[in-house]
Structure formats: C-alpha cells, structure tokens
Amino acid sequence: MGEVKRKLSTGRGIWREGGLHTLYISPLKALAVDIARNLEIPVREMGLKVRLETRTGDTPASKRQRQRRDPPDILLTTPEQLALLLATADAPYLFSSLKRVVLDELHSLVTSKRGDLLSLGLARLSALAPQMTAIGLSATVAEPDDLRRFLMPQPIEGERLADLVLGQAGAQPHVQILDTDEHLPWAGHSARHALGEIYNLIKTHKTTLVFVNTRSQAEFLFQELWRANDDNLAIALHHGSLDVAQRRRVEHAMAGGKLRAVVCTSSLDLGVDWGDVDLVVNVGAPKGSSRLLQRIGRSNHRLDEPSQAVLVPANRFEVLECRAALDAVAENAQDTPPLRTGALDVLAQHILGRACGEPFFADDVYDEVRAAAPYVALARADFDAALDFVATGGYALKAYERFAKFRQGQDGRWRITHPRVAQAYRMNVGTIVEADMIKVRLVRSRTSGALIPRGGRLLGEVEEYFIETLTPGDTFVFAGEILKYETLVEDEVYVSRSNATDPKVPAYEGGKFPLSTYLAARVRSLLAQPEDWRALPDQVREWLEIQEWRSLLPGPRDLLVETFPRATKHYLVCYPFEGRLAHQTLGMLLTRRLERLRMKPLGFVANEYALAVWGLGDLAPRIERGELSLAKLFDEDMLGDDLEEWLAESALMKRTFRTCAIIAGLIARRFPGEEKSRRQLTISTDLVYDVLRKHQPDHLLLRAARADAATGLLDVRRLGEMLSRIKGRIVHKALDHVSPLAVPVLLEIGRETVYGEASDAILAEAADELIKEAMS
Amino acid sequence: MAVAGVSLHADPAGALYWPEHGLLAIADLHLEKGSSFAARGQLLPPYDTAATLERLTQLIALYAPRVLVALGDSFHDGGGPERLSGIDRDAIKALQRGREWIWITGNHDPDPSDGIGGSFHAELHIAPLTFRHLPTGAHGEVCGHLHPAARIAYRGRSVRRRCFAGDERRIVMPAFGTFTGGLNVREAVFCDLFGTLAFTAHMLGDDRLYTFPAKRCLAD
Numbered sequence: 001m002g003e004v005k006r007k008l009s010t011g012r013g014i015w016r017e018g019g020l021h022t023l024y025i026s027p028l029k030a031l032a033v034d035i036a037r038n039l040e041i042p043v044r045e046m047g048l049k050v051r052l053e054t055r056t057g058d059t060p061a062s063k064r065q066r067q068r069r070d071p072p073d074i075l076l077t078t079p080e081q082l083a084l085l086l087a088t089a090d091a092p093y094l095f096s097s098l099k100r101v102v103l104d105e106l107h108s109l110v111t112s113k114r115g116d117l118l119s120l121g122l123a124r125l126s127a128l129a130p131q132m133t134a135i136g137l138s139a140t141v142a143e144p145d146d147l148r149r150f151l152m153p154q155p156i157e158g159e160r161l162a163d164l165v166l167g168q169a170g171a172q173p174h175v176q177i178l179d180t181d182e183h184l185p186w187a188g189h190s191a192r193h194a195l196g197e198i199y200n201l202i203k204t205h206k207t208t209l210v211f212v213n214t215r216s217q218a219e220f221l222f223q224e225l226w227r228a229n230d231d232n233l234a235i236a237l238h239h240g241s242l243d244v245a246q247r248r249r250v251e252h253a254m255a256g257g258k259l260r261a262v263v264c265t266s267s268l269d270l271g272v273d274w275g276d277v278d279l280v281v282n283v284g285a286p287k288g289s290s291r292l293l294q295r296i297g298r299s300n301h302r303l304d305e306p307s308q309a310v311l312v313p314a315n316r317f318e319v320l321e322c323r324a325a326l327d328a329v330a331e332n333a334q335d336t337p338p339l340r341t342g343a344l345d346v347l348a349q350h351i352l353g354r355a356c357g358e359p360f361f362a363d364d365v366y367d368e369v370r371a372a373a374p375y376v377a378l379a380r381a382d383f384d385a386a387l388d389f390v391a392t393g394g395y396a397l398k399a400y401e402r403f404a405k406f407r408q409g410q411d412g413r414w415r416i417t418h419p420r421v422a423q424a425y426r427m428n429v430g431t432i433v434e435a436d437m438i439k440v441r442l443v444r445s446r447t448s449g450a451l452i453p454r455g456g457r458l459l460g461e462v463e464e465y466f467i468e469t470l471t472p473g474d475t476f477v478f479a480g481e482i483l484k485y486e487t488l489v490e491d492e493v494y495v496s497r498s499n500a501t502d503p504k505v506p507a508y509e510g511g512k513f514p515l516s517t518y519l520a521a522r523v524r525s526l527l528a529q530p531e532d533w534r535a536l537p538d539q540v541r542e543w544l545e546i547q548e549w550r551s552l553l554p555g556p557r558d559l560l561v562e563t564f565p566r567a568t569k570h571y572l573v574c575y576p577f578e579g580r581l582a583h584q585t586l587g588m589l590l591t592r593r594l595e596r597l598r599m600k601p602l603g604f605v606a607n608e609y610a611l612a613v614w615g616l617g618d619l620a621p622r623i624e625r626g627e628l629s630l631a632k633l634f635d636e637d638m639l640g641d642d643l644e645e646w647l648a649e650s651a652l653m654k655r656t657f658r659t660c661a662i663i664a665g666l667i668a669r670r671f672p673g674e675e676k677s678r679r680q681l682t683i684s685t686d687l688v689y690d691v692l693r694k695h696q697p698d699h700l701l702l703r704a705a706r707a708d709a710a711t712g713l714l715d716v717r718r719l720g721e722m723l724s725r726i727k728g729r730i731v732h733k734a735l736d737h738v739s740p741l742a743v744p745v746l747l748e749i750g751r752e753t754v755y756g757e758a759s760d761a762i763l764a765e766a767a768d769e770l771i772k773e774a775m776s
Numbered sequence: 777m778a779v780a781g782v783s784l785h786a787d788p789a790g791a792l793y794w795p796e797h798g799l800l801a802i803a804d805l806h807l808e809k810g811s812s813f814a815a816r817g818q819l820l821p822p823y824d825t826a827a828t829l830e831r832l833t834q835l836i837a838l839y840a841p842r843v844l845v846a847l848g849d850s851f852h853d854g855g856g857p858e859r860l861s862g863i864d865r866d867a868i869k870a871l872q873r874g875r876e877w878i879w880i881t882g883n884h885d886p887d888p889s890d891g892i893g894g895s896f897h898a899e900l901h902i903a904p905l906t907f908r909h910l911p912t913g914a915h916g917e918v919c920g921h922l923h924p925a926a927r928i929a930y931r932g933r934s935v936r937r938r939c940f941a942g943d944e945r946r947i948v949m950p951a952f953g954t955f956t957g958g959l960n961v962r963e964a965v966f967c968d969l970f971g972t973l974a975f976t977a978h979m980l981g982d983d984r985l986y987t988f989p990a991k992r993c994l995a996d
Contacts, residue, residue, distance in 0.1 A: 393819030400822065403814045422819065471929040471994060488995060580925065666819065683813070686823060695823040720785055763937070763986040765980060766930040770992065 514579030785911035803920025848882025848909025925958025
C-alpha cells in the first residue's frame, strides 16, 4: 500500500493525487466505527503511512466534503454513503484507483433492498475500477454461491463466482434450553416466569448478552431484571429506539468490560466485537437457525473454545421452536433466505443517482446494471420503464414531458434538467423507510375536566399507525406496562398507568421476525414424531400427549383444522406454522370467503404457529354435510381475485406502496421533527395508490409494491407455498371444546391485533353503538 | 339533511342535491392538481382530473340536475384550465350541455377562466341559502374550502373519511377532488366556525353516510 498515488483527473480539468485504495462497507454505522478503531491500532504501531477514515450519516458535512476532495487510503462506510459518493461528479476520481472492496456481514445485506442498492453500487464500482476485487465476509450463509455471484460482475450468459475461502470451523457451541422449574406459560413473549433463572445465569457469568426479538420485550426484561437486581449488577439496555448517545455509552462500557449484562435486540446482532462475553441468553423464539448461530457467535470470540448459550422459550410453542433450532445448530444448518430479485423502486433510485453523477447513455447503464447479480435477468422493457419513471413519472398518459426530471440531450446522453433534482436525490437516498414514530410520555391520569400535566417521563416511541387505532381511555401494553391512552399533544402521546388487568387494545409489537420456513418444517416434523418428544420438558410433552388424545397431531406435511364451540362463539383453528404475517394474510382471505359463503365470521387472530377464526355459526355440521368444503376454502385460488380485491383496500398494502413510492423518489421522505403542518402539504400516497390501481395497474410502483407483498408485510409467497403443500392434506377434527394446541392462539385474542381492515363495517358498528348508547 | 329549514339530499359521493331547484352542488374539485405538483418537480399521476370528472359524470347521470354549482377551488391553481387535456376539456363541455353551470370562485382559482364554459360568480343566493367558497359562519351558508374529514376509532381500528360538517344553520361540504386530502373536524377552525363542538360529521361511506357528533370524532 506504500505505492505513490497517481495523478487523476477529477473530471473538471483538475488533476489530483489518486483516490481511494480500499473501501470497507458494513451494514451498521457502529460496525464501521468499531472496525476503524481496531485497524488504527496496528496501523499506528507498525508506523504505516496509511490514512483511514469513516464516513457515515453522523460524519460532519465539512469532513464529508473534504473526503471528496482529498480521500483517505481506506474508507469505512455504509451502502447509503457509497450511493451518495457514486452520485457525484467526483466518483470517477474517487474510485478509479480502487483496488479492494470489503463487504462485511454480507448475508445481512443481500436479503433486503439495501442489498439491491449495494449490488448496483458494486456494479458501478466495477465499471469505474475494473481492476478492483470485492471480498465478502459472512459467518452465516445457507447458500455461499449466492454471495459468490453477488460479489462478481455477472456476464450476460452463464455466471461468474468469486473464489470461496472457508474459515476454520470453530468449536461446536454449547447450547441448551433452559429447563425451567417454573410453570411454562401457554402464550405471551415476556418470559416473566424465567426471570430468576436468567438473573442467576448473569450472576454466575462474567458478561452476558441477553437477546430478545422486539424493542418492547427488551424494555420489559430490562426493567424486570433491575427489579430483581439485589446485587446491583451493572445491567444495561441496547435497542434501536434508544437515543444514539445512550447507545454509544453502553457500547463503550461494554468494550471496557464494565458491564455484567446487556439486554439487546438485533441492534447488536451483527459482528461488533464486544469484549469478553462468556454467555449468550436468547429469550423467546430464535426464529431462524442462522439468526441464532449469529447471536451465539457473540460469546467467546476465540475459535478453539466453544460458545456458550442458553435458550429461554417464553411459551410452549417456543419450546418446540427452540428444540428445532437446537438440532439445526448441532448440524450447523443455515437458513438465510435466497438471493433477491432486484427491486424496481431501488433501480429507479439508482438510475436517478447515476444521472446526478454524470450524463449517460441508456445502453451503457442497462449493461452495467445487469452485471449486478440481483438484476442479471432485468428485461430491457423494465429498465426502460424505470428510466421513464424517473424522467416523467412513467405514465401511459404522456402529460409531463415539459416537467421532465432528466431527459436525453442531442448527444444521446441522459442528463438531469436542474440541480434541484440532484439535491432531492441526496435527501432521499437509501432504502430504509422508517414508519413514522411518535413519542410516548407517561403522565398522571386526568381527573375529570382538569388539564393534563405536561412533561412526564419519556417511555419510548411507537409507530404512528398504532396510535391511530386508539380512542382516549383505551388501554394497551407498552414498555412492559398496561397504559391508558390520554391524549395526543402535538407530536407526543400522553399515557397514564392503568389498573386494568386486561388491556383493551392489542399490544404494540414492533420489529418481529417471522419464523423461518426451515425451522417451521422442523417444528412440524417434531410434532409428528412422538419418539422425539423425550427431549422436551415434561410440561410440554404432557401438553402434546393430551392433544394427541383429545384431538390429533398433524403429519409433517398436513394441515390440521379444528372446529369447536367456546362460550357463545364457534371457532375454526388451523396450524400452518408459517409465521404471523402469512397467517394474517390467510386470515384476511379466509374471512372474506366465509363472509361470501354467508358463514358470518366475526374476527380472527394469528400467531406464529396458528390462525383462529371465529363466528356465531357452527361450521362443523356444514363441513360434515359437505356444504362447506375445506379443500375449497383453502384452495390456492384465494390468491387470485380474493387477494386482488383485498389489496385494493388493504392498509398493509398501502403501507408497502408508500415505501416503494419513497424509495423510488415519487414522495419525499419525512424527517423526524418535521412540522405536522408541513406534512399536511404532502399528498397522501393512499390517494396515489387508488388512482394508479384504477388508471394504470401495471405502473412501475404498483409492480414494485406487488413484488414486496410477496415477501414483506403480507408474505403472500409463503402463503402460496403453504396452500400448495397442504392440497389434499387437510385433516378436519370437530371437537366439543378447545384443544390443548389451540389454547395459545386463543390466548392471543386481546393481546395480538384482531385483524380486519378499517372499513365501512367499523363505521356501521360504531354508529350502531352510538344509537344503543343514546337509547339506553 | 336540513340546512336553514331547507331539506337537502346528501349523496355519499360528497355532493348535495336540492330537489326544488334541481340544483347539484360539489366543492373543491382541485382539477389539475397532479400537473400542478408535476410542474414543481413532483411527478404525481396525471389521472386525477379524469378520475374526478368521471365521478362527477356518474352523479350528474344520477340526478340530472338543471343547475350545477362548483363551490370554488375547482382548479388547483390559476394555470389549471390551460393545462387541461383536450379529452378532459371536452368532458367538461359535455357535462355542461343542457344545464346551467356555475363556477363559484375560490382562493385557488380567484379569476374567471376562458375556455371552460359556465358562468363565474363570487357567490350564489337562492333564498334562504347562500353558496360560497369560504365559510363565514352565516346562516344558510353552503360552503367548501375546509375539506372536512372525520376519524372514528372502534375496537382497535381507525377509519378516517371525508365528511359533511354541519349543524341546522350551515354546512361545509367535503372536497370532491380525487387528490384532495382532508382537514380533521376536530381542528380549531371548525369549532370557531360553528361556535361550539355541537355540530355533526356525516362521514362518506361506500353507499351511505355515517353520522357522528363532532365530539365523538377523534383528532388525528
């Protein structure tokens, strides 16, 4: 690296000493900062004349400007910053001397739209610096060939794979499931029953990382641990909604060995080096074997010593999931999702960025883009549609030629029409679209008529769309407490403590991962094989045995459907094990069908493993008389017209569309703290969605949103795979009362959101209630 | 729905029909809003004008009114009429055929425009009602401008819809335009207009109106 830098043209008639030598890209700002710190030490000790710097969203603007004029040898940064650098006129100067790109934690990048953006950036880098080699690092990957393709510019025919270097396998980790002496809950995710046991584990280890799946679980567990903390152990909290300064303090204390435990979410999943962790505790379901392996890997960084981990299932189904994950870990079985097909909204963003850099020929960019593995099969028509979208909105009705954001010049090159286009691009770059968050503040309850006192303690943040579902007086769970919604003051929600034991409105659950398809299959086969139950705790084994006796346990590829009456209602419960998102979609579609068959469903609730639908009529006799065919009810054709009809009004679909509209640059991102009055000036994407659906259903943004619905909030693809798997394999069991297996999902009623779209039916019910109130 | 003793039929599409005069009123069409945004760099779909006119065509077919009153802000900006496509311009002309067409001027379109037919008025009195764009709170007023919308939450679900906001003395009509948003009736401006919260929101449903006292509606 000691070589003399060549003089390079900056593209503006100025020659400077050469640009970057090495680019390091990580999914997390914290990781880039951490790696820089670890690199600086040997560089200093060896007296190397190498300059290394980080560049993230937190880097001051002046430093970022200077980096473009006078780049370091090694730059450590994120995919978004790479996109920004590529979209400047400096890009050829900065990158043409590049020798190496290192992509850390590559598996976590490639499965999202961020990976799409990164792949396009990488393709651009290959064009600017053909001599450059890309290196990907990953400790958990199911299909290494996917990552090997991702790293190389792909040819039009065939494929090109990067070399594979396998690290030395570490010692087999020691993982066990906590064998609790307490009563194992039927449902819920708090693991409250195991608190004492978790605390004792912390006490008997040097440093423990306690992983949970959601922010609210982290809050809850942290508070409960401190309640039990008689020894005053240094226990800290780390999750994505916390203030950055707070997170940095925890990270420093951790690195300095000052903490006994950190309760954290996936904010600490990735490979930041956390000093001397000797135990990892995973509370709740692991959700996927790769995720679990990644977390376990946080303990004991020496390869020759085994990592130590304890899994703490929070309920009975989670015991099964933990057992399945444990077996997967023993086989080192990975279940990272396959490589994506590149999203069209990300492509649109990239094309605009490309035009902000320098004018281009469409043919060149089309070829360049197809070198990126996720876009290798991109049709020219789709590329042209994205180009047309960026230029004039991509409408069949050509009305906006004169308002084009960029257009083709006489020389055939496309160039932006105004500098403000580049400015807007820079404000909007990236693929992470956060839901609008709103602060939750704890106040004293309002005594009748009195004003609410201001300025209580801040509890955290929740998504705005959750708060929209509340009426003053509604109770819900947040930060481990049952809270009463008081009022909305500017951009904060005021809540008070409630004495209620039963929250009226389902809990807030942000940031859940669905159960991986791979683990789901393992759980189903575990259920189907009683000889394997020996490894399960007594309480769980008994639960399954009673289920077998009262109802039945489905075969590994079957779908069990139970019907039974309870209180004044009749229930239909099925067990697809495909994760909550796919179950929600199934629930929406099933209730639509049942409604059409005049079976009058009233509602449904889904969890990771099961779906329960209820109504006033008993379905069992109708099924037996052949009036209701379960095979027809669960037929794949529900993904046709029924799905289309639901998508027209689905709030989840509209949220998906909004994300695509922001990434593609049709709608500007909102920034925290932005005035509400300014927000009202922006147009609602729901209106745009409705209009496009009606007038141009094949518009690029609708296609992008449909592609997202296959895997995102609606998980349609997984539902489709399930429906095709269970064809001819539905087993119906009519029961007199609730089965043991159905208890957990029924307990979710009132905790999980009862789904149903916000529609006229709600208005009619609310209006009826009002009339009843008035008449009584 | 009765305003100043006059019985009006409120259509869930967001229009008012006065049978005695064969008069149909709609407010805040905001035609050419998409192209207005496009001119400022945000390329919203150019289909809003056609979509709005299509819904208006259905209403006119249903009521066959002798008089149509557009209560102002019929175009999103002064340049709107010029940007109209030939097809949309013809659609407006076809709708105007055989009836009196009154453009009430609004704050977005304060000046009369050429080439879009109809007659232009600041307001229209037909005793005991007055049709105008900006609300003044006067007795017998039918107005627009505010784009009222109401929100109801029930059993963990929230529904927000455009609505008529009124009491027995005056009424504010919902915005009819495809790209028009709504202003929550719990914003102070409505309370100021009616003098109290004792007014009613008639929310637009798929095929009927749903009526709630403003007190029962939620802020956003």
